[in-house]
Amino acid sequence: MDVPPDIHLVTDAMPPLPFRAARVFFIALALVLDSGCRDPAPPAGITVLLEAPPDSLDDRFALTAHGQRLAQLVSPGLLTFDDASRPVPQLAESFREVSPTVVEFVLRPGLTFHDGSALTAEDVKATFDALRDPKLGSPKRERYEPVERVEVVDARAVRFHLKRPYAPLLAELSAAILPAERVGPGGIEAQGTHPVGAGPFRFESWPDEEHLTLVPFEGWHGGKPAVSRLTFRVVRDETTRVLELLKGRADLVVNGVSPAVLPALRKSPHLRVVTKPGTGFTYLGLNLREGPLADVRVRQALCHLIDVRPLVEHKLHGLAEPASSMLPREHWAFTETPGCGYAPEEAARLLDAAGYPDPDGPGGQPRLSFTFKTSTDRFRRAVALVLKEQLAKGGIAVEVRALEFGTFFEDVRRGRFELFTLKWAAVMEPDLLRGAFHSANIPGPENHWGGFNRGALKDPKLDRVLDAATQASREERKTLYAEAQRELDADMPVIPLWHEASVAVVSSRLADFEPSAHGLLLPLAKAREVTPERGGTP
Numbered sequence: 001m002d003v004p005p006d007i008h009l010v011t012d013a014m015p016p017l018p019f020r021a022a023r024v025f026f027i028a029l030a031l032v033l034d035s036g037c038r039d040p041a042p043p044a045g046i047t048v049l050l051e052a053p054p055d056s057l058d059d060r061f062a063l064t065a066h067g068q069r070l071a072q073l074v075s076p077g078l079l080t081f082d083d084a085s086r087p088v089p090q091l092a093e094s095f096r097e098v099s100p101t102v103v104e105f106v107l108r109p110g111l112t113f114h115d116g117s118a119l120t121a122e123d124v125k126a127t128f129d130a131l132r133d134p135k136l137g138s139p140k141r142e143r144y145e146p147v148e149r150v151e152v153v154d155a156r157a158v159r160f161h162l163k164r165p166y167a168p169l170l171a172e173l174s175a176a177i178l179p180a181e182r183v184g185p186g187g188i189e190a191q192g193t194h195p196v197g198a199g200p201f202r203f204e205s206w207p208d209e210e211h212l213t214l215v216p217f218e219g220w221h222g223g224k225p226a227v228s229r230l231t232f233r234v235v236r237d238e239t240t241r242v243l244e245l246l247k248g249r250a251d252l253v254v255n256g257v258s259p260a261v262l263p264a265l266r267k268s269p270h271l272r273v274v275t276k277p278g279t280g281f282t283y284l285g286l287n288l289r290e291g292p293l294a295d296v297r298v299r300q301a302l303c304h305l306i307d308v309r310p311l312v313e314h315k316l317h318g319l320a321e322p323a324s325s326m327l328p329r330e331h332w333a334f335t336e337t338p339g340c341g342y343a344p345e346e347a348a349r350l351l352d353a354a355g356y357p358d359p360d361g362p363g364g365q366p367r368l369s370f371t372f373k374t375s376t377d378r379f380r381r382a383v384a385l386v387l388k389e390q391l392a393k394g395g396i397a398v399e400v401r402a403l404e405f406g407t408f409f410e411d412v413r414r415g416r417f418e419l420f421t422l423k424w425a426a427v428m429e430p431d432l433l434r435g436a437f438h439s440a441n442i443p444g445p446e447n448h449w450g451g452f453n454r455g456a457l458k459d460p461k462l463d464r465v466l467d468a469a470t471q472a473s474r475e476e477r478k479t480l481y482a483e484a485q486r487e488l489d490a491d492m493p494v495i496p497l498w499h500e501a502s503v504a505v506v507s508s509r510l511a512d513f514e515p516s517a518h519g520l521l522l523p524l525a526k527a528r529e530v531t532p533e534r535g536g537t538p
Contacts, residue, residue: 045229046510046529048252048521049241053209053234058192059176060131060138065425069521070232073214074114075176075197076522078105078124083517085279085331085428087170091119091177091198091221093156100165100471105173107156112219113179114202121158125150126180128160136185143172165471171429200225200525210234226528227510245271251507255280255500255519258379259317262503270508275319276515278502279328282320282423284387284495289415289456292368297354299492303340304347305394311386312498315379319503323496325485326427326436330517333430335482337489339496347394358395366397372419373412375405383421412454413443421497426518430481434466437484437493457493 054067059075062068072080078092089095093108111119130136132144146166151159160169177198182191190196195203200222201214212232216225233250235241242261244250246268255278257265266273284306292298308322321329324339351357356367374384381402388398398419403411412420424432435441439458443451462484469480504515513527 043229043231045231046227046251046524046527047231047233047249048254048524049233049235049244049250049256051234051236051238051241051256054212056192057195057203057206058188060136060140061188061192063139065519069519070212071176071195071197072199073201073230073521073524074195074199074203075178076199077174077176078107079170079174080520080522081171081174081428081518083276083330085333085430085518087174090174095170098159101162102159103162103169104153104157104159107158108221109156111198111221113198114196114217114219115179116219117179119177119179119198120155121152122155123180123183124158124177125152126183127175127177130183131175136183136188140172140175167470167472167474167477168429168431171431200522201230204229220525222525225525227524228529230524245505245507248507251510252513252524253505254515254521255503257503257505259315259319259503262317262319262505265505272506272508274504274506274513274515276502276517277321277328277330278500278519279331279427279517280423280425280500280502280519281323281326281328281427282421282497282500283323283326284497285412285417285420285422286455286492286494287415287418288458288493291418292354292356293370293418295354296490296492297350298356298368299495300340301347301350301354301394302391302396303492303495304343304350305391305396306387306495306497307342307390308497309342311383315382315386316498316500319501320498321501323499325488325496326424326433327430327481327485328427328499328517331427331430333478333481335478335485337485339489340492344394351395362395366392367395369397369399370418372398372400373408373417374400374402374421375408376402377405380421387421415443415454415456423500428518430477431466431470433481433484433488434470437488437491438463438466453493455493457491459487459491462487462491 050066052066054070055064056062056067057071057074059068059071062071076090078090079087080090082088091107091111092105095103095105098104113119128150131138132141132147146162146164148161148163151161153159178191179196182196193206200217200220202217204213204215206212210233214230216227218224235244238258241253241256245253245265248270262273265271286293286299288294312320312322324337325334327334351367358367359365372384372388374380384400388400391398411417435452437453437457441451441453442456443454465480465484469477472480502515502517502519506513509530511528511530513523516523
């Protein structure tokens with residue numbers, strides 16, 4: 001899993017089952033459901049299935065999607081993001097810009113941590129002072145470089161003084177707020193395995209990698225959650241996750257079930273499938289460093305040869321929207337751009353102009369040949385094969401190489417690729433465009449982990465626009481990001497494919513749960529556990 005820090009998550013997960021695997025699955029499913037066997041009752045409360053365990057419950061060190069999303073339930077930050085990626089107060093009651101370099105937050109009154117201690121501005125200051133301290137060793141430390149100091153105004157007010165105007169700051173202030181006595185290096189082990197925060201749920205137990213239990217926090221500012229207990233179980237196999245849902249031994253899976261099996265789940269009387277347009281972004285990566293792909297005409301030609309619609313319809317069963325930008329349509333900074341569009345004739349014209357004519361007509365020798373790297377995941381391989389077929393019709397030969405994910409992603413980080421596919425799991429802060437496409441973020445020997453411009457785009461004009469957006473007002477940023485999206489249309493450093501929907505499978509024991517567009521678990525704080533006493537039968 002490619003996991004840039006915090007809100008910039010990448011994943012190669014949630015593969016729809018190919019036809020043969022789906023057929024085998026349904027045969028096994030029918031045998032299980034017809035067997036008449038009764039399984040032990042699930043634990044009290046609500047059971048949530050995860051595909052992988054969290055790496056940490058300390059938000060300062062959690063780099064996986066599961067780690068960060070679970071940490072947010074226990075130890076939220078000053079603010080979070082709505083489905084349109086707008087910042088909204090969480091532990092903060094309000095925030096305002098005092099000046100271009102000073103932002104003030106006012107905490108909600110009466111906040112307490114799970115241990116009963118009061119949450120004050122001193123805890124906020126201690127949290128961010130520690131995050132910025134190299135002694136702590138947080139992988140997120142560099143993101144707070146623009147912060148000069150944190151000032152406590154009074155018990156509920158805190159001000160962030162910046163070295164320069166920095167508009168993306170709000171995205172970084174979603175970091176977990178911890179008790180002051182836990183923020184230093186001495187508190188790392190305790191916070192990572194037995195966290196304390198001020199979130200809607202408090203930690204109860206984590207006996208092994210496969211099981212984690214949280215219980216509702218009566219002091220949560222939004223009111224005690226109406227769920228008696230949350231049990232998180234790690235179930236790596238998708239077929240087992242589906243069977244656990246169907247047998248009533250699990251109550252929630254978020255973005256962990258393939259579209260191919262959703263029809264069977266929808267038929268179950270005790271399950272509902274809820275979808276929402278998502279912010280995950282799948283793309284075709286291109287290496288611009290040398291060779292034919294260094295020519296923008298070749299990149300544009302490849303884009304004109306790809307038709308995303310059949311992939312969305314048949315592979316993703318309609319649970320995605322074709323993408324024209326990294327930013328989803330619902331994002332506040334999204335701008336409609338022409339994109340490339342499926343146009344094989346224009347692709348042929350561009351390849352001719354770039355010096356790659358068809359050597360012997362349709363069906364003969366290819367104009368160009370590329371290596372396409374992907375993971376061994378069945379769905380990602382299936383996508384690569386469809387793209388290979390589409391490109392072949394335009395005279396582009398592709399050799400698909402499916403690699404174990406660690407090897408594959410190390411090659412991507414190191415620039416050892418021509419073509420590849422990956423997915424950003426959640427796109428919230430539009431400054432992600434700077435991380436992904438600014439020339440300063442090209443991976444190198446010293447920053448191959450943190451440089452996300454893996455195709456090595458170098459566009460001075462785009463750099464200037466993205467830099468300017470970090471110091472602009474909200475309306476000015478929208479204008480600048482519109483310009484950036486048009487410039488990326490022209491550069492074509494990656495080929496946008498689709499934005500996947502956020503999909504939750506929910507049992508009848510869990511009411512009022514609506515998925516987050518970003519796949520967050522915070523909606524559990526507003527959901528309601530249904531018991532016979534409350535009306536309704538599990």
